[in-house]
Amino acid sequence: MRDNFFAKKRMNTLLFCAFLLLVTLVAMIVTDYNVIKGFTSIPKAAEWAADNFYPNEKAMKRLPAIISSLSETILVSIAATAVAAVFAMLFAIAGSHTTGVGGVFSFVSRSIATLFRNIDVAAWSMILLISFGQNVLTGYFALFFGSFGFLTRAFMESIDEVSNSSVEALRSTGAGYFPIIFQSVIPASIPQLLSWVLFMVETNIRQATLIGILTGTGIGFLFSLYYKGLNYSSASLVVIVIILAIFAIESVSTYVRRAIL
Structure with a gap:
C-alpha cells in the first residue's frame, strides 16, 4: 500500500x-x-x-538630488508601514482565533485583510491614481493598503501561534479581555510582530521604487526621467544608490531581528 x-x-x-x-x-x-x-x-x-550603463562625472553632480529623492522614498515607506502596523494590530486582535471577539467582527476583520492582501501594491497605485493623481499621497496610500493587508494576516498568525497557551491560562484565572490583550498577547507577540514590520519596511522600499515610476515621485521617478531621457549614466547611478540603500537597510533589519528574537 x-x-x-x-x-x-x-x-x-x-x-x-x-x-x-x-x-x-x-x-x-x-x-x-x-x-x-x-x-x-x-x-x-x-x-x-x-x-x-555606468555613472560618469556629470552624473555624480546629480548625486545630492538622487539622495534627496531616495530619502523621500524611504521615509514614505517607513511611515506607510508604521501606520499600517497600528491598524493591522487592531484588526488582527479582532480577527484572531485566540483573541477575536467572534461572530461578525472576526469575519469582517479577516475579510478586509484578505481583500487588501490580495490586491497588489501596483494595482493599488493604478486605482488611486484616478482619485489622487501623480503625487506622494498616492504612493503612500498604495503602500499603506498593501502593508495593512499583509501585516493583518501575519499578525493574526503570530498571535495565534505565540499567545494561545498564555491566554488560556489567564482566562482560567478569570482575567478580563483587555488585561489578557495588554498583559499577555502583546508582550508575547512583540518580537514576531516587530520582525514582520521590519520585513514590510524592506519590501516597501523596494516596491516604492517601482511605484514612484507610476506616481511620478521619489527615486523611481528620477530613474524613469533619466532613462527616458537617454541619460544612462545618471540612471545607472540611481540603480547603484538604490542597491546600496537596500543592502544597508537589510543589514540594519537583520541586526535588529537578532537583537529582539
Whole structure:
C-alpha cells in the first residue's frame, strides 16, 4: 500500500511537470518568444551595459538630488508601514482565533485583510491614481493598503501561534479581555510582530521604487526621467544608490531581528 502511495505521488508530480511544460510551450508560441535568440542576446546586453550603463562625472553632480529623492522614498515607506502596523494590530486582535471577539467582527476583520492582501501594491497605485493623481499621497496610500493587508494576516498568525497557551491560562484565572490583550498577547507577540514590520519596511522600499515610476515621485521617478531621457549614466547611478540603500537597510533589519528574537 505504501508503494502504491509513492507511485501515485510520483505520477502526480510527472503530470504536473508535463502540464507546466505544455503551458510554457503554448506561452512561447503565443508570444513568439525565441529561446535561442533570448539567450544569445545576453552577451550583447551585457556589452551594451558595460559601455553605457555606468555613472560618469556629470552624473555624480546629480548625486545630492538622487539622495534627496531616495530619502523621500524611504521615509514614505517607513511611515506607510508604521501606520499600517497600528491598524493591522487592531484588526488582527479582532480577527484572531485566540483573541477575536467572534461572530461578525472576526469575519469582517479577516475579510478586509484578505481583500487588501490580495490586491497588489501596483494595482493599488493604478486605482488611486484616478482619485489622487501623480503625487506622494498616492504612493503612500498604495503602500499603506498593501502593508495593512499583509501585516493583518501575519499578525493574526503570530498571535495565534505565540499567545494561545498564555491566554488560556489567564482566562482560567478569570482575567478580563483587555488585561489578557495588554498583559499577555502583546508582550508575547512583540518580537514576531516587530520582525514582520521590519520585513514590510524592506519590501516597501523596494516596491516604492517601482511605484514612484507610476506616481511620478521619489527615486523611481528620477530613474524613469533619466532613462527616458537617454541619460544612462545618471540612471545607472540611481540603480547603484538604490542597491546600496537596500543592502544597508537589510543589514540594519537583520541586526535588529537578532537583537529582539
